Amino acid sequence: MSIFFRRCNSNFVSTTNFAHPAHAKNALLYLENKSVKSYGDIDTLSGRYASLLNSKYAIHKGDRVLARVTKSEDSVALYLAVLRLGAIYVPVNPAYTPTETNHYVDDVQPKAFITLAHHKDIQFLPKITHILSESTLKTEALNTTPDFSIEPVSPTDIASICYTSGTTGLPKGAMITHGALTKGGECLTSLWQFRSRDVLLHALPFYHVHGMFLSLSCCLFSQSSAIWLPKFDLPKAIKYMNKASVMSGVPTFYSRLLDSKDFKPSAYQNIRLFISGSAPLTSAVWDKFYLKTGNCLISFYATHILF
Structure with a gap:
């Protein structure tokens, strides 16, 4: 990735330079099962998720993606995939009740909801275009050709929405930009x-x-x-x-x-x-x-x- 391209694209995935070939073989994640995922591995997996979300589920720049997912190498790849599309990643606590989750759904109005509890979250289908099981999405991603492109964004474009704890009322979405x-x-x-x-x-x-x-x-x-x-x-x-x-x-x-x-x-x-x-x-x-x-x-x- 050239310095010129990095300066011209304020997408967080670009500014980290994490996908540079020079450190593709460097270890990024040491997993509990003793496997190791390199920067190149996560870049490729992220590209697979990005390609799948874009081509099959029509996730584009500015779309909001709700994610109630298991912490794993896939959650890292999914997070980076959403950002590289210019879409907005919205994480949800896996332990939240349907009532708590409903607040997120109504407030964010996501285009897709990726969940580890598909059997519970399918109830939100009338409000959301795509409710996807994380395990099913993983299988689909592994069979998808990666797209390594990174959507150009400005520093003020929103990368993620994280919610406050709700100690003084309902949780409020904090909009976090790529520049931030x-x-x-x-x-x-x-x-x-x-x-x-x-x-x-x-x-x-x-x-x-x-x-x-x-x-x-x-x-x-x-x-x-x-x-x-x-x-x-x-x-x-x-x-x-x-x-x-x-x-x-x-x-x-x-x-x-x-x-x-x-x-x-x-x-x-x-x-x-x-x-x-x-x-x-x-x-x-x-x-x-x-x-x-x-x-x-x-x-x-x-x-x-x-x-």
Whole structure:
């Protein structure tokens, strides 16, 4: 991808330069099943999803795609596929009830809804053109020729809509632009000094700003890797920690680590940076973590205002 093309296209998929052939063989995701997905693998899978969504389901620039999906290599590819089409990715918490989901459906008015609970979400079919099972879509994508093109967008075009937690009423959709994703990712990659040799321990949800835009973006902009865990599981987090150089989590992750007898120097000695976000970090947890590990927990709660 030429520098000229990158400057002319503000699509987040383009600005990350993640699909550049120079690092196509570099590892992007280390999965729990011990398989490894390279940047080239995810680029190809993303191209397959983009081609399928565009050719069969008529997803185009500006269309909204609701996604209640399992955290996997496919969720990363699907997210990038929607963005590379210039469409708008709207993540939904997989645990939401039909009533909670209905608010998203009515507010977003999506053209497609990709879901891990097709049997439950099929009820929204009168309101949505396409309600697609994530497993069926995956099978279709694997049999689709990839389209590697990236839809040109402006920095102010919307890339994703993420909803607030709804503590003061119904959740409200926050519109996040391609330019904001790029600036936020570049800023944090520089601030936290991510390099291609870094390995991020990622046990965060992939339907929230922290797990999607902050943590993953740092990997994409630095061409580094992530240990991609489906969720935070204490024994597994400790098991994989010594293979990582950065960990990003929420305060409860660190509280649970501190309460574990297995959280020993041999587990965390390779971590250069511990990051806490999504919720306030108490001074008690910060102090205890510092005394235990000698590492300062970096808290960036409310830093989502970058977007």
